[in-house]
Amino acid sequence: MAAPKPLKVGSKPRKARAAACADTETGCQISELFRVLGKTHMLDILYVVMFEGEGGPRRFVDIQNRLEMSPNTLSERLKELVEAGLLTRTAYNEIPPRVDYAASPKARDLGPVFDTLKAWAGRYNLQPMAMPTAPAAAKSPA
Secondary structure, eight states, rough: OOOOOOTTTOOOOHHHHHHHHHHOOTOOOOHHHHHHHHTTHHHHHHHHEEEEEESSOHHHHHHHHHHHHOOOHHHHHHHHHHHTTSEEEEEEEOOSSSEEEEOOOHHHTTHHHHHHHHHHHOOOOHHHHHHHOOOOOOOOOO
């Protein structure tokens, strides 16, 4: 049996962090939001589920094919998004198994954030900006 992954110093298990966040009156700290959404593929998954296609539920395989992700990574990320209340998961008793994911109202509230990021991406690229050159210093008479 494999040993469990060691926790980083000062970190809490995911369930403990989520519970601590749920107990606050004002919602989560921005750092907790960044921790969840900052993981690889999280924003991509939310964007695909929320905005691509008809905006309705998306199947696991459709998300996997669209983002070209490994099934294990996608499964882990989807589980985290469901635990955070950003996606809903509906499993159907069919052969082959079918599972749909849809954006929750909480995720839909992030729509303006995606709109702002999309507008920013339309105006800028991720290349370094050229710094203006400083004017030559005037020489004082000696």
